[in-house]
Amino acid sequence: MKFTTLMASAALALGLAGGAYADGHEKTKVGFVYVGPVGDGGWTYEHDQGRLAVEEEFGDAVETVFVENVAEGPDSERVMTQMALDGADLIFTTSFGYMDPTNNVAAKFPDVKFEHATGYKRLHPNVSTYSARFYEGRAIQGHIAGKMTKTNTIGYIGSFPIPEVIRGINSAYIHAKKVNPDVEFKIIWVYTWFDPAKEADAAKTLIDQGADVVLQHTDSTAPQAAAQEAGGVVTFGQASDMGQYAPFPRVSSIIDDWAPYYIARTRAVMDGTWESKDTWDGIGAGMVGIGDISDAVPADVKEEALAMKAALADGSYHAFTGPLNKQDGSPFLAEGETADDGTLAGMNFYVEGIEGDIPQ
Numbered sequence: 001m002k003f004t005t006l007m008a009s010a011a012l013a014l015g016l017a018g019g020a021y022a023d024g025h026e027k028t029k030v031g032f033v034y035v036g037p038v039g040d041g042g043w044t045y046e047h048d049q050g051r052l053a054v055e056e057e058f059g060d061a062v063e064t065v066f067v068e069n070v071a072e073g074p075d076s077e078r079v080m081t082q083m084a085l086d087g088a089d090l091i092f093t094t095s096f097g098y099m100d101p102t103n104n105v106a107a108k109f110p111d112v113k114f115e116h117a118t119g120y121k122r123l124h125p126n127v128s129t130y131s132a133r134f135y136e137g138r139a140i141q142g143h144i145a146g147k148m149t150k151t152n153t154i155g156y157i158g159s160f161p162i163p164e165v166i167r168g169i170n171s172a173y174i175h176a177k178k179v180n181p182d183v184e185f186k187i188i189w190v191y192t193w194f195d196p197a198k199e200a201d202a203a204k205t206l207i208d209q210g211a212d213v214v215l216q217h218t219d220s221t222a223p224q225a226a227a228q229e230a231g232g233v234v235t236f237g238q239a240s241d242m243g244q245y246a247p248f249p250r251v252s253s254i255i256d257d258w259a260p261y262y263i264a265r266t267r268a269v270m271d272g273t274w275e276s277k278d279t280w281d282g283i284g285a286g287m288v289g290i291g292d293i294s295d296a297v298p299a300d301v302k303e304e305a306l307a308m309k310a311a312l313a314d315g316s317y318h319a320f321t322g323p324l325n326k327q328d329g330s331p332f333l334a335e336g337e338t339a340d341d342g343t344l345a346g347m348n349f350y351v352e353g354i355e356g357d358i359p360q
Helices: 003-014 043-061 074-085 096-108 134-148 163-179 196-208 222-230 259-271 299-314 341-345
Strands: 028-033 062-067 090-093 113-117 127-132 153-158 184-189 213-216 234-237 250-256 278-281 288-290 331-333
Touching: 028 043, 028 074, 028 259, 043 062, 043 250, 043 259, 062 074, 074 090, 074 096, 090 096, 090 259, 096 113, 096 127, 113 259, 134 163, 134 213, 134 234, 134 250, 134 288, 134 299, 153 163, 153 196, 163 184, 163 341, 184 196, 196 213, 196 222, 213 222, 222 234
Parallel strands: 028 062, 028 090, 090 113, 113 127, 127 278, 153 184, 153 213, 213 234, 234 250
Antiparallel strands: 250 288
16 A cells, blocks of 8 residues: 555545544543554454543543554554544554564654554553453363364464464363363464454365364454365354354354453553563453353253363463463473463463464
8 A cells, every 4th residue: 555545545544634632622532553454354343433422531631543454563653653643642553463563653753652562562651562362362262163063173264473473273182181181283374463364274275174162353244154165163252252154154253352451541640650571461350351152062062162261361370371382392281280371471382282383
């Protein structure tokens, strides 16, 4: 996309016409940068639900703006810069690949607060990072998948080989293997967050390879549709409930609930208490929701999954609990030992039993 075209569309989405402060008081302006379309049915949709929750919470005291379909890299840096120039007080950048651009722009606008989702770099005092412990939801999905597969082949659509995605694959595999020692994972990397055609092709390929359960770390509902068309294939909603495919093939989901965080951080800017920090919350804090487990799941499996959800929520169970080895057979966690956050945040290896290499 040419720069002029990008800026024109950005200006339209940002609503740059005058009159924002016509009611006589200066609103807090909150910007959102989205990697996909707000109608993706998954990741970006849920972030936009959080934006709408901010509007509902604060009413006329805030103005929210957003730009969707922003490519990771230089394009995102230009969009963030334009938002800051147009008076944003707080900017949420909602994809891993925005990490360096966020810090680059934050250095130029020290009075603007920046919040980066799923990254780890906070190079300036006006940058915070936040993410959810999606791997907790993957543990529950893995348990259900291991119990429900008849072919013992589970397919997994990976977006990019970053720690967040690798953690999810490992967590799902650990818990599928725990209840079904014969289970095998087949992983396809699509190198995109949102591309319905690629996601559908990946799902169809996995199904052709014998997978009767397909998990995804991508943002569209295309894998759900592919599974529905194939018949007899279990899926799980990703980021959003994807409930239109329930009760089958979608038998449950991971739901990202960003609204409380976005409201709290907006309030902190408004009342002057905002500070740079890292937030990594899971099921217990409500940032990770588990969508309704449908009646397509056997009653005993549903009961087990809900018990795991409760244990993850109250901290009595950790999704990465030993004994566990790395893929090469070297020790990872001893009996009863749990993984620390540093190890999880930088995870760059498969656990023992997963076949294939992580792309470099």
